[in-house]
Amino acid sequence: xxxxxxLGEAMLRTVDSTAGRLQTVGGAELNVAVALAQLGRKAxxxxxxxxxxxxxxxxxxxxxxxxxxxxxxxxxxxSSGEYSVDHATSKVEYQRADSAFANLSHTMFKPSLRQLLxxxxxxxxxxxxxxxGNLPRGVWSTALATAELDGIKISLDFxxxxxxxxxxxLWRVVEPHLRKIHLLTLSESDLENINxxxxxxxxxxxxxxxxxxxxxRWLVTWVACTVKQPQPDxxxxxxxTVAGPxxxxxxxxxxxSQCPVxxxxxxxxxxxxxxxxxxxxxxxxxxxxxxDRYAALVQTSPGDLSTITKSQLDGDFTDATLERxxxxxxxxxxxxTKPDLMVxxxxxxxxxxxxxxxxxxxSTSAFATLQRLRAELPPDILLGVGTVSRPLEQLPEANSHGxxxxxxxxxxxxxxxxxxxxxxxxxxxxxxLDQVAKAVAAGARAxxxxxxxxxxxxxxxxxxxxxxxxxxxxxxxxxxLGDRARWESLGFTLLGMGEKLAGSDLKA
Numbered sequence: 161x162x163x164x165x166x167l168g169e170a171m172l173r174t175v176d177s178t179a180g181r182l183q184t185v186g187g188a189e190l191n192v193a194v195a196l197a198q199l200g201r202k203a204x205x206x207x208x209x210x211x212x213x214x215x216x217x218x219x220x221x222x223x224x225x226x227x228x229x230x231x232x233x234x235x236x237x238x239s240s241g242e243y244s245v246d247h248a249t250s251k252v253e254y255q256r257a258d259s260a261f262a263n264l265s266h267t268m269f270k271p272s273l274r275q276l277l278x279x280x281x282x283x284x285x286x287x288x289x290x291x292x293g294n295l296p297r298g299v300w301s302t303a304l305a306t307a308e309l310d311g312i313k314i315s316l317d318f319x320x321x322x323x324x325x326x327x328x329x330l331w332r333v334v335e336p337h338l339r340k341i342h343l344l345t346l347s348e349s350d351l352e353n354i355n356x357x358x359x360x361x362x363x364x365x366x367x368x369x370x371x372x373x374x375x376x377r378w379l380v381t382w383v384a385c386t387v388k389q390p391q392p393d394x395x396x397x398x399x400x401t402v403a404g405p406x407x408x409x410x411x412x413x414x415x416x417s418q419c420p421v422x423x424x425x426x427x428x429x430x431x432x433x434x435x436x437x438x439x440x441x442x443x444x445x446x447x448x449x450x451x452d453r454y455a456a457l458v459q460t461s462p463g464d465l466s467t468i469t470k471s472q473l474d475g476d477f478t479d480a481t482l483e484r485x486x487x488x489x490x491x492x493x494x495x496x497t498k499p500d501l502m503v504x505x506x507x508x509x510x511x512x513x514x515x516x517x518x519x520x521x522x523s524t525s526a527f528a529t530l531q532r533l534r535a536e537l538p539p540d541i542l543l544g545v546g547t548v549s550r551p552l553e554q555l556p557e558a559n560s561h562g563x564x565x566x567x568x569x570x571x572x573x574x575x576x577x578x579x580x581x582x583x584x585x586x587x588x589x590x591x592x593l594d595q596v597a598k599a600v601a602a603g604a605r606a607x608x609x610x611x612x613x614x615x616x617x618x619x620x621x622x623x624x625x626x627x628x629x630x631x632x633x634x635x636x637x638x639x640x641l642g643d644r645a646r647w648e649s650l651g652f653t654l655l656g657m658g659e660k661l662a663g664s665d666l667k668a
Contacts, residue, residue: 162228164435165277166193166284167206167303169261169292170222171241172214173464179528182535185221186464188286188319191425194539195432195458195466197226199473201439204228206276206303208264211236215260221465224538231276233268235260252323262293266302273299274306282342282435283307284315290333291324297333308340315343317431318350327353338378343438345384345431346374368410372403381405386430386455388418395419398456400430400448409444411452418456421560422463429458429466433473450474460583461562462531467539481564481585482606482632484542486654488516490641491567491634493546493658495520496666499529505662506533510541518567518656520547527557534562544585551578559584567636567656569610571595576603587634591615596624596631606632608656613638618650625651 168189175182189205196203205227209215211234218240223229241256256262266273277283283303290297307314316337320330331353338344346354351370355361360373367385375383386400396418401410420426433454437447454473458466471480485491492514494502506517517537519530526545534543544565545558555566555578565585568575572588579586580603589608590596592615599607609616609624612635624633635652640660647655 161202161279162204163202163280163439164193164196164282164284165204165206165280166190167299168286168289169207169241169256169259169296170205170209170218171243171256172217174242174244176246177531179525179531179535182532184463184465184535185218186424188288188317188428189284190218190222190227191428191464191466192284192432192435193227194222194225195425195429195454195468196436198466198468198539199432199436199454199470201436202228204231204276204280206231206269206273208233208235208238208260208268210234210239210260212239214240214242221538224540225465226540231269231271233260233264235263235268238263254323256292261296263295264299265295266299273302274310277303277306277310277312280312281439282313282315284317284431284435286317286319287330287334288319288321288324291321291330301337304337304340313342314340315345315431315435316341317345317427318347319345319427320347320350328357331357335378338380341378342381343384343435344374344378344380344382345386345427346371348385348387351385368401368403368408368412371401372408375403384434386427386452387412388426389415391417398426398452400452402434402444402448404444406444409448411445411448414449416449416452416456418459420456420459421461422459424459424462425464425466426455426459428464429468430455432466457583460559461564462534462560463539463562465539467562467564477583478580478585479605481542485516485565485585485606486632488514488542489653489655490514490661491516491518491544491636491654491656492661493518493520493636493656494529494662494666495523495547495658497524497668498666499523499525499532502529502666503532503536505666506537509662510537514661515540516542516544516565518544518546518565519563521545521549521554521558522547527561530558530563531561548572548575551575555579555582555584567608567634569608571599571602589636593620593623593627596628600628600631604631606634606654609633609635609637611637621650621652 166189170187170190193203193205238260241259397415399415433451546567548568567587636656
């Protein structure tokens with residue numbers, strides 16, 4: 161049974177970067193659905209896309225992340241929405257005026273919109289949709305009315321976008337519906353505008369005082385606000401507050417430090433985690449701390465869509481990453497001098513079922529290739545880097561482009577400490593039992609056995625496992641798909657495969 165339904169437009173975003181023109185998928189309502197799915201919730205996204213490359217990519221990434229997209233309407237006569245970002249001029253150009261979503265009517269959903277909402281515990285909407293045109297506003301209003309009629313809780317993120325209309329215009333649309341809303345999320349500027357417009361409080365009230373004033377005035381069950389404050393070291397301090405039936409709770413005194421790679425998706429991830437906690441009846445203070453942390457984690461990777469799972473949020477992050485790698489069973493290793501071909505080969509491997517990819521740092525334009533892959537591959541794909549030799553220099557950049565694990569042929573100085581400080585899983589290399597013991601003594605949870613075919617015989621491999629039963633060993637070197645049965649018979653299930661899997665044509 162679906163727990164949360166979101167409704168809104170998703171788009172293909174194009175941005176110029178050091179790796180060239182990158183395209184990623186995003187949209188506030190879809191971002192929330194993806195984050196909820198990553199947290200283990202059953203989420204359905206309702207929308208419309210065109211029968212075009214952008215639309216099918218949006219659907220593919222959402223469904224791979226675990227979102228129910230089966231009721232998204234496909235309108236072949238219209239295109240999917242797209243927009244481009246020019247960071248140099250801070251300009252954003254939209255191509256959505258006549259998009260598929262702009263032409264969506266609630267009568268197009270099959271089965272009916274009411275049936276698609278039926279059984280859900282929450283409906284999540286934003287203030288973006290009603291400013292996209294008369295038809296989207298009609299769908300938005302119908303969804304609100306239907307949810308209210310059927311007793312479904314409604315979450316509304318005001319989310320004013322100045323490019324779509326004036327703040328006052330959106331307020332005129334939203335204000336009459338506030339009595340239906342159970343969770344209203346506002347920005348600092350929204351709170352200030354509402355306070356000014358409605359004369360709620362005098363002087364210079366705190367954010368906590370303003371969320372409570374809005375809640376009391378319109379009888380909304382919960383009113384929330386998230387805050388990001390720049391710090392002298394370039395980081396941000398993130399905290400949040402919610403006014404609810406039992407009073408106001410704030411994490412102002414227990415903020416989360418974050419260094420966002422891009423200013424995307426954090427608020428949506430926060431909302432998803434908050435809803436997740438509410439569905440579990442989590443204590444509000446604990447819920448806010450957890451939501452702050454989830455938002456910060458999601459923004460450590462580029463793009464809108466969350467790549468962070470429930471196990472990574474609630475457990476040890478690197479242990480959870482290791483478990484995901486073990487489930488993947490294969491790390492496809494891409495090494496070469498042809499970046500474009502490496503990207504295409506990575507996509508082919510993902511289509512074939514590979515879910516973990518390693519880009520070796522001795523490849524041509526390795527970081528740019530990693531950046532492209534994080535932008536172009538679905539959020540469920542794990543990315544890492546290999547052939548690490550200078551951890552302090554290489555790992556921060558790799559992490560900023562979406563790498564969550566790293567491997568080395570040997571044991572570079574400080575690799576474990578640097579990686580774990582970045583919440584990356586380090587897999588250090590060993591060529592004999594003494595090197596394995598050294599790595600384990602230094603805190604390694606996973607060890608790369610390299611070169612697997614040349615340097616390790618079956619007796620020594622068995623001794624490895626006897627000496628260190630809690631360590632995950634990753635045989636790498638000369639291993640291919642045809643060798644899996646033999647390695648698994650020896651007790652090794654996570655394998656690194658290079659040329660035998662990725663091909664020998666990646667080098668000039």
